[in-house]
Amino acid sequence: MKSSSLCAAALFAITSTAAFAADPVGAPATATLIEGWQQADGTIVSAVQITLEDGWKTYWRAPGDAGIPPAFNWNGSRNLAGVAVSWPTPKVFGQNGMRSVGYANRVTLPLSIAAKRSGKPVQIKLALEIGVCKDICVPQTLKVTGTIAPSGNTPVPAIAAALAERPYTASEAGAGGVVCAISPSEDGLNITAHITVPHAGGTEFVVIEAGRADVWVSEATATRSGSTLTAKAEMIPNRKGALALDRSAMRFTVLGASHAVDIKGCTPS
Template sequence: MLATPVSAEPAPANVTLLPGWRMENGHHMAAIRVDLSDGWKTYWRAPGEGGIPPEIDWSQSSNVAGVTFHWPVPEVIRRDGMTTIGYEDELVLPVELVPARGGEAIHIDADVLVGICEEICVPLETGFDSVLPADLTAPDPVIERALAARPDTAAEAGVSAASCTREELSDGVRLTAQIDMPSLGGDELVVMEAANPAIWVSEAVASRGAEGALMAHADFVPPNARPFDIEGDEVRLTVIGAGRAVDIPGCDLSE
């Protein structure tokens, strides 16, 4: 049985699981595909103001020891004075699954929620009940194209340094990042994320400094709305501009 999605309520989007293939390293590369009707969009992992981030619960799956998402470069969508980050027409999100027992099939039993938006934004809930056999070895070109559309690494983009400073606020902390890297061109957007998904992070305010460094700051507010300690490796920076993105995993943090 291959990639049989549980039907969702009728909606202007169709969410399916592409079964993918078992890689030489023993991991399995599959993908979540969201096909959207004209005028609709879905969201990146950090969707911006008013967006709905995707939620995927794999806990009922079997023979799954780890899951890694390989997000393609998203679009920055500015409409009606709001900025969101996501995808129009289609999203193919590669999912790398690590089997607990190599050489055996993986059973996917997952609940999926994705946000879709036209004039208003609504959550679309669906699920997958699928078996991914170990003998699927032919790569899927649709997934391969999505993997090729990944952000650049910091090294590929010429990032020479990424540092952060921390300032306490009454309800959390403000981090200011300095990223030494060439311009991507266009209107660059910086996204700052916390490793802990319970921490709310504001939209970053970004600009190029006098010496050309990209500066950005954002507020990090935990559930108890109090100042807290955060390490540089608990922060993820993404720079988006001119159809490209750069993934920077962490920054050198000082007070």
């Protein structure tokens, strides 16, 4: 991750607490709210910055087999109509023989905030549930509060840098589409995805997201032949019964040594 310097004045009105008082490791992560700017359409750009103690890591939106997915609870916020979270390109870590996807040291998560009443301050009350790992893994709840009332349209460097660290879109990377074959497995569905995408550098990893929060996707195996990267994984629902998938909602992220590519949707093979 690139780190950006922050002016102390940009950090405001925050609190951070550990999820469990009995947690013997203390609180290895803290969170701050960064006030940003207002866009022409009235959307407010802000961010949550997570800072980790040395050696600790936290997880991306799709954390891998060994990870805990982050969860955002905005209950109690005022004048808040909706929030979209942007995710900078994560790193791939080995952990107890498994693979996890996430961040070390510090990560800034840009927020696109819609206010119920445009032009009025938004009072943020966020309970951010994350997993953090070093020698052990523990859950934490980081409580962040603050009032966002940006008066200008000049981008804040720390947030702009985090936005620039997002994966390339398919168009930006010169990627083609994804063709996927889905078949029944013992516990759910097997997926084989053929991704037409230029090499992302070094060893490439593929993260597959089912487009449904109630479906777990296993660590994908990836092999490349020319311009095609083939990824195979299993998708397992957290309940019994038929599993219906919307192929257009599925997501395929290619993580390489030089860059990452985020491709949305696939077509049947």
